[in-house]
Amino acid sequence: MSKPRLVSQLGENEYYLPGHAACHGCGASIGLRHLLKAIGPNSILAVPAGCTSIIAGKANLSTFAIPFIHTAFGSAAAVASGIVEALERMGRKDVNVVVWAGDGGTYDIGFASLSGAAERGHNILYVLDDNEAYMNTGIQRSGATPKGAWTTTTIKGKKESKKNIIDIMLAHNIPYIATASVAYPMDFHRKVKKALSIKGFKFIHLMSPCPPGWRFDMHLTVEVARKAVLSGVWILMEIENGRLTLNPPSNTMLEKRRLPIEEYVKMQGRFRFLKGELLEEFKRDVENNWERVRKILEEQGSLKK
Ligand SMILES: Cc1ncc(C[n+]2csc(CCOP(=O)(O)OP(=O)(O)O)c2C)c(N)n1
Ligand SMILES: [Mg+2]
Structure with missing residues (x-):
């Protein structure tokens, strides 16, 4: 069969079941559905404290139709490492070990266990579900919260920039790192499948908007x-393996063929303080990210002269 291009061509199996406890319009809900579809039932999912612990449902019931373990907030990657070791001793080579962790559980409190597992090269797919704050406990800032964003602990807008987790993971020399978005599920699906085909520690950074935390209406998540x-x-x-590729549509955007940043910002109540100099700084952060990408592409000879 030719390569699937539409979600409807991915088969009818669903492992993210109805009855979950996510908010309406939850970005993580879209991400979880597509992650589970891609990894399938021969997988073990480790999830630290966060919205997804609640989304999973009450004890004895689970909205995930695959083996699933709740971990302490800071230890998802350590628990997953233990599962990898146990499977190895059991001679099981057919099971995917996957972490799904929030930004608080990754950038901040789970960072030590993440760094250890990555450095040891444990055979884990780690998916960072980034809603840019500690949402489950009431919208507190994290290292992933972007500059200017309101949270209950940055009531006039965050002053610091979002931490560059991709560069940090790059420094761990792991074989596969990707970004993804819930608005591009086929791209996410392909990246999950590719990551599973690679041995070692793999990291996918998924942006998943949060209607109550970002202050937009629940039907606008994908937009x-x-x-x-x-x-x-x-x-x-x-x-x-250290070689960068831009994926559609970002691959056409180095030449600044981009929507004005205001188009993104104005949809969200959390950015109500992002004006004036703060907005200029936010734009500079975005520009700096693109410059960094351009420099890497130039250095590896991927840009036409
Ligand atoms: C050691 C520890 N500190 C604090 C908490 C409380 N807590 C539970 S979930 C959570 C926020 C999780 O944020 P994030 O990882 O971004 O996931 P999200 O809720 O946004 O999905 C916090 C602070 C905890 N469970 N354990
Ligand atoms: Mg979060």
């Missing part, structure tokens, strides 16, 4: 995610 990409705020890319 907000899409505008993040089309305005260049979120860059779709993958880095295989």
Whole structure:
């Protein structure tokens, strides 16, 4: 069969079941559906404390139709490492070990266990579900919260920039790193499948907007995610063995063919303080990210002179 191009061509199996406890319009919900579809039932999913612990449902019931383990907030990658070791001793080579962790559980409190597992090269697919704040406990800032964003602990807008987790993961020399968006599910699906085909530690950074936390109406989740990409705020890319590739539509956007950043910002109440100098700084951060990408592409000889 030719390569699937539409979600409807991915088969009818669903492992993210009805009855979950996500908010209406939850970006993570879209991401989880597509992650589980791509990894299938021969997988073990480790999830630290966060919205997804609630989304999974009450004890004895689970909205995930695959083996699933709740972990302490800081330890998802350590738990997954243990599962990898146990499977190895059991001689099982057919099971995918996957972490799905929030930005708080990744950039901040889970960072030590993430760094250890990556450095050891444990055979894990780690998916960072980035809604840019500690949403489950009431919208507190994290290292992933972008500059200017309101949260309950940055009540006039965050002053610091979003931490560059991709560069940090790059420094771990892992074989596969990618970004993805819930607005581009086929791209995400392909990246999950590719990551599973590679041995070692793999990292996918998924942007998943949060209607209550970002202050937009619940029917706009996909549009907000899409505008993040089309305005260049979120860059779709993958880095295989240190080699960077931009993915559609980001691959056409180096020449600044991007929507104005305001198109993305104005959809979200969390950015109500992002004006004046703060907005200029936010734009500079986006520009700097693109310059960094351009420099890497130039250095590896991927840009036509
Ligand atoms: C050691 C520890 N500190 C704090 C908490 C409380 N807590 C549970 S979930 C959470 C926020 C999780 O944020 P994030 O990882 O971004 O996931 P999200 O809720 O946004 O999906 C916090 C602070 C905890 N469970 N354990
Ligand atoms: Mg979060």
